[in-house]
Amino acid sequence: MKEIKIETTLQVFDHLNDTPKDVQDLMAKAIEARDKAYAPYSKFNVGAALLLENNQIITGSNQENASYPSGLCAERTAIYFAGAQHPDQKIVRMAISAGSKIHPTITPIPPCGACRQAISEYENKQNLPIEIYFMGETGKVVKSDSLANLLPLGFDRSVL
Known part of the structure; x- marks a missing residue:
């Protein structure tokens, strides 16, 4: 038997104001998108903002459906x-940025598993890491230099 140890390094900022200005601006777009979420069932709004290499910003918000599996997360909507x-x-x-309409959300909320897989696909496709910053409504902001930090041993086209 062989044991494998997997370690991840993330950076944690105490507040959004501690991040670089361009990250603050992108997060502001994610917060705007969060406010446009359609989440009547979970009351959990999520917004995502992507910075493309041409400096264009794409946003997305979660869109729920009474048939729960038919909804889509903010990260996948945007990507x-x-x-x-x-x-x-x-x-x-x-x-x-994620926030609950039921209680304050001050813990950084990372992408769900399905979103991690979708982001991984694009990171692999473009052969370039995607920096990911995530937060609740307020409080700490976590930075990952790559989706690979959030999804070790990822499934990709190399195994097909």
């Missing part, structure tokens, strides 16, 4: 739109 409308542009950075 699929970017892939469909800007297929030749690489995604440089992603900002995510």
Whole structure:
């Protein structure tokens, strides 16, 4: 038997104001998108903003449906739109903000598993890491230099 140890390094900022100005601006777009979420069932709004290599910003918010599996997360809404409308542009950075309408959300909320897999696909496709910043409504902001930090041993085209 062989044991494998997997380690991840993330950076944690105490507040959004502690991040670089361009990250603050991108997160502001994610917060705007969060406010446009359609989440009547979970009351959990999420917004995502992507910075493309041409400096264009794409946003997305979660869109729920009474048939729960038919909804779509903010991260996938944004990344699929970017892939469909800007297929030749690489995604440089992603900002995510999540908040509950039921209770304060001060803990950084990372992408769910399905979103991690979707982001991984684009990171592998473009052969360039995507910086990911995520937070709750307020409080700490976590930065990952790559989706690979959030999804070790990822599934990709190399195994197909």
